[in-house]
Amino acid sequence: VYGRGDTVYAPPCPGKGEFFYPAPCGGITTCSHQGVALALVGEPDFFVPVESTLEMWVSPGGRFSTADDELTFRDDTLEYAPANPFHNGDTVRAALVAGFDTAGCPIVSDTCWFVVDLQPPIFDSLYPAPGETVQTADITVRMFIYDSLAGVRWSEVGRDNFEVFVDGVPAEFSVYSDHPFMYIHGFEVRNGDSVRVCAHNIPDDPTYDYCPPNMADTCWTFYVLVPFGPVAQIIIPPESTISACVDQQIWIAITDTDGVDSNTIVLVINGDTFTCADEELSFKDDTLRFYPPEGYWHNGETVRVQLIRADDIYGAELQNPLSWEFFLDFQPPAATMTLPPDSSWVLDIYQPVQIDFSENLAGVDVAACTLVVDAVRYPFDELAPAVAADSLSGTVSFDPQRFGVRWFYGDTILVAAHLCDSPDTCGPNCAEFLWVFYLPPTEGCSRLPNPFTPNADGINDRCVFTFPGMYYQSGTVYIYDIHNVLVRRIEVPVGIDAKSYAVWDGTDFRGNPVPPGVYLYVIICGGEVVCNGTVTVAR
Known part of the structure; x- marks a missing residue:
């Protein structure tokens, strides 16, 4: 017990050393000369550590005192700096193992350890x-x-x-x-x-x-170094070909310096899988050939071909699997005479002819098409056809006046067309078309039969009149009795069916049968009398 004025004071005993680096203890350091430092806890105003009594144990290393270069004491701090480097993987332990303060009280510490890591990952x-x-x-x-x-x-x-x-x-x-x-x-x-x-x-x-x-x-x-497998190349048909071949074959060149293992070849056509075990597929002289069975292809079909496998004899895979499409067109173009309609009667002696044509896939080969009008052949090219950009439809017109042609009354005009499409291979698909139109004949003055017997027995019950200009001009038939009294008037319009109007059934205006006898008729056309005569009614 020591007196301090009026105070009696007892110092802490034993004193304690606390490590402040490395901190915390138990870590990993990358320093080959990792030092250790302790703060010595005491009463520096009264009882200080006695430097000569301080000793630290370090493993690996040994026991050191302040007389050694490795251990220094300054400002209540005891510091150890190793003279030699630690080795990778060393677990270093350090502790204060001896020391007293000026009151004779021992100073102790716990053991601090760390691991030395000097090697990179x-x-x-x-x-x-x-x-x-x-x-x-x-x-x-x-x-x-x-x-x-x-x-x-x-x-x-x-x-x-x-x-x-x-x-x-x-x-x-x-x-x-x-x-x-x-x-x-x-x-x-x-x-x-x-x-x-x-x-x-x-x-x-x-x-x-x-x-x-x-x-x-x-x-x-x-x-x-990627092993080179076989290389494939399309032979026929090329990509996007339009084929008119009903037996269109598919050929593919498959080459490899080591040789192709034909047992590994797999060809898919529109979802159907073929190998060289199938009779449709063969591989010879570096060429794969597909022979379609009869009826395999269909008009308008889009055919997708895929070569998905072909190894060489060492198992190296096909370098460039193939996939492409081609199209099938087995039908010729279609055509219709739209002006005039087929089998129609026309009155215009310069009646133009118009043909509309179409094609479903390959397009119309205009250069191969001809129009025959009244036994004269005209290439489509001379008729300046209007053809769509895709050649799938168009119109060709024949103007008689352009070629110095006119029709005559009573003519039967035959119109024929020869049309072909334009596939890339096989074909072409061609078709022949034939149409007809008529011009009615020129009529004279007639009334048949004469006499006629309107007695409803189905024989000679009506009299039919004709006159010049009939069909092309309207006319009026006037019928008088022998007293010059008008008993019937018949209007005959313009048109092909004019004869069906120019008919007298032996009745008057009221529909009553007229008496048998001789009657006068007058036909006016264009404001002029063109026909006149007599007609006899017999009953």
Whole structure:
């Protein structure tokens, strides 16, 4: 007990040493000369540590006093600085093992330990391996990164830590992770390329920041050599062909320097799968041939062909699977005479002719089409047809006056057309068409039969009149009795059916039968009397 004026004071005993670095104890350091420091807790105003009594034990290292260069005491701090570096993986332990203050009280401390990590992270399980030759262009680089002591500081690992060079040229790529694995993908390679992958500044993750983390770097190279499988090329029919061949074959050249394994060939046509085991498919002299069975193709069909497999004899796959379409057209164009309608009667001696035509797929070959009018042949090209841009429809017109032609009354005009389509192969599909139209004959003055017997027996019950200009001009038939009294008037209009109006049934205006006898008739056309005479009614 020591007096301090009126105060009796007892100092703490024993005193205590507290580590303040490394802090906290039990961590991992990347410093090869990691020091240790303790703050000695006492009563510095009255009872201070006696420097000569202080000793620290460090393992590995030994027991040190302040007389040694490694141990210094200053301002109540005892600090150990190793003269020799620690080794990677060392677990270092330190403790104050001796010391007293000026009151004779011992000073003690707990043991502090830490682990020394002097090595950077390790790269393992590299894929593709250094120097490896890979046989695919679809490559994902994989690496296993680990550090058995401090671990990897993954928060500082990203795309910027990696580089990819394809044949020495920096490549674009992406990275993703599944710790402890990192993956690099998305870079493009070609057959024969060399690929160099580099990882830079991959840090470990020490507890303390007294020294920087250990950084890892690596680079390695691998190679791309894709085995060359067979190469396929379309022979017939080419892409988008319009074929008029009802037995259209499909030929494909398949070549390989090592030879093609025909047992691996698979051809799909509109969903039907064929192999060389099928009689429709054969492979000979580097050519695959498909022979369609009878009735296999259909008019208007879109045919999709897919060569999906053909390996060489060593199993190398087809380099360029094929897929293309062609079309089938087995029907000729269609045509209709729209002016005048087929089998119609016309009055115009310059009646034009118009033909509308259409084609469902291959288009009309205008240069191969002709129109025959009244035994004279006219190529479509001379008639300046109006044809749609896709050649699938059009109109051709014949104007008689343009060619110095006119029709005559009583003519029967035959119109024929020869139309062909324009497929890319086989054909063409052609068709012949025939139409007719009529011009009525020129009529004279007549009344038949004469006499006529309107007695409803079905024989000679009516008298039919004709006159010049009939069909083309209207006319009026006046019938008088022998007293010159008008008994009937008959109006005859213009038109092909004019004769059906120019009929007298032997009745008067009121529909009453007239007496038998001789009657006078007068026909007026164009304001003039064109016919007159007598007609006899007999009963």
